[in-house]
Amino acid sequence: MLKFELLKTDDHARRGRLTLNHGVVETPVFMPVGTYGTVKGVLPSSLRTMGAQIILGNTFHLWLRPGVEVLRQFGGLHRFEGWSQPILTDSGGFQVWSLGETRKISEEGVKFASPVNGDKLFLTPEVSMQIQRVLDSDIVMQFDECTPYETQGHVTTEREARASMELSLRWARRCLDEHARLENPNALFGIVQGGMFETLREASVEALVALDLPGYAIGGVSVGEPKELMRSIVAHTPHRLPAHKPRYLMGVGTPEDLVEGVAAGVDMFDCVMPTRNARNGHLFTRFGDLKIRNARHKTDAGPLDPTCTCQTCRGAAPDGTGFSRAYLHHLDRCGEMLGPMLASIHNLHYYVNLMREVREALDAGAFGAFVQRFREDRARGV
């Protein structure tokens, strides 16, 4: 099931509520990425504590490991990974695209060698739907071809982008048929493609809307294009999708990208940036970003952000003031596992909490003021 209520709007920005088989998701929302059935370095209990409402899984990875048979035995991904709230799974299209030259795309699907053991594999729209049926994902993504911005220096032409977008459309129809045949009670989302071409994006929107899917994603952004191009697509497409259905911008991005996305009418986001950057000592805060490895943090007894309420900044130390920058710097220098663990908690909390603040601003009819404050704060420096 999927029910989407549009609670409030402010120009293109929307405050909504999504009801899925495993629970309710308040939007706009950021969804932590749990590729292999785990959000890297974070306990599910920490995800619940920070207020994560829905997390991602990756069909491609989970197909390879642990494989469909194990997941079937658990009745899906929720019980396997210890997460009872909603899950969205990517279809495998983007991951297959990431394999680069080692995959072979045809009308039927994509042939490739398993990066785990070299097995020859064939992923098709039908297979993707079958795997996601087993995963019991609350939101199932259509299998698509992600149109690259450029390939080995060759920028994708409009003609190539059109062919790719049309292939994704034909695959969307096959996904819909298979999803129905499998009697999957969860929600199938279509993915708008069309590269950097607005007319193609519009054609993709029109054809997908005709399929009357319960939600739509915008794919093929943040795939190597200049930031300005990404911005123009994000500004162009979301508000052209049906107002009464949820809109999901895939794989984006920085905190600024998320706030811009909300302003453009996006409801849902995912990105590996908070966890990947955390593992590299890059921390996001209300007042800008910081590199914990920097020597200036060595003796800093203050938290990453005095306004942050995460387990790292507030929830752990005996006096309630949380772990210091000096301690996080020390863990990083010593290569201690607790460093990435605390950094991942902080960064994910920052993203999840940013969307909570956005929702509160929308509820209060103060989104414009929020955006201005957000930009000022982020530019202040940390």
Next chain:
Amino acid sequence: MLKFELLKTDDHARRGRLTLNHGVVETPVFMPVGTYGTVKGVLPSSLRTMGAQIILGNTFHLWLRPGVEVLRQFGGLHRFEGWSQPILTDSGGFQVWSLGETRKISEEGVKFASPVNGDKLFLTPEVSMQIQRVLDSDIVMQFDECTPYETQGHVTTEREARASMELSLRWARRCLDEHARLENPNALFGIVQGGMFETLREASVEALVALDLPGYAIGGVSVGEPKELMRSIVAHTPHRLPAHKPRYLMGVGTPEDLVEGVAAGVDMFDCVMPTRNARNGHLFTRFGDLKIRNARHKTDAGPLDPTCTCQTCRGAAPDGTGFSRAYLHHLDRCGEMLGPMLASIHNLHYYVNLMREVREALDAGAFGAFVQRFREDRARGV
């Protein structure tokens, strides 16, 4: 301060209560090891949840990183690492010994090159006391020389072991003087040495007891000797120490070693085994040990141990049954950080809980029956 109450005894086994500056510790107790100011891969909140009462830090490591100045700024190790309960710190003696041929021992102390940056360092009994004063450890260990069982194939002779033990005794007196001079309000423990020679162990006990220290440790076991020799020392020494003072067996060992140690009159244990083995996929359970990498766990939906109440076995999954062996196997295969995190929680909980069960058995006057049941369970296989 240190107050030790002996609540109950059963032959050599003892049930006690240790009151330290940062709290009360029920004994017998297992103390998780937090070398660099972090128990590897475990959040302090998870340590509290599992019932850890006191954790270790390492003077040697913390001296190198983050260094005394940073720790002084935090008023010690507790606030720096977010742990408000008691802390015991090792003196650096064992770590300096581990450096092998690169260190030079004299009457004055030990000269060595920093393994971090090559700096020439000089650790003496006085310096160790000064660092531990800054750390504000509830239990301060004397600086000692750990007598090796063998060095490059040469088994330590009685003459060599005696010289080493007597050096440690002279260092104990210097530690006591410096500890007093520093007006350290925490408790200084002496360390019994003497290698594998019972007469030397007895001489060490006698001389240390004459110093009237608030507690005593047994060092220089589990340093490469055959298991039978270790057992004979563990059976020999603890009950020769004063009954009204706590006894700590350093760096030991397997679950069986701990239960044997309690039977021999030991009150306190520490060991890196639960965390180190966890990172290698070696898991301890009531019914024996298991290697999570083994293919037989791939489809096993059951927990590591159905009687275990840790966050891994019970506390995380939506239906309250906890993470499965299949999931832990999957995390291990994928090299996901959550694997060692959940394994470390489980193993530490197993050790901490084993000592809780020992205390309950002693309280109930049923330690003998407990030991028999423990051995049967562990032999059952998992």
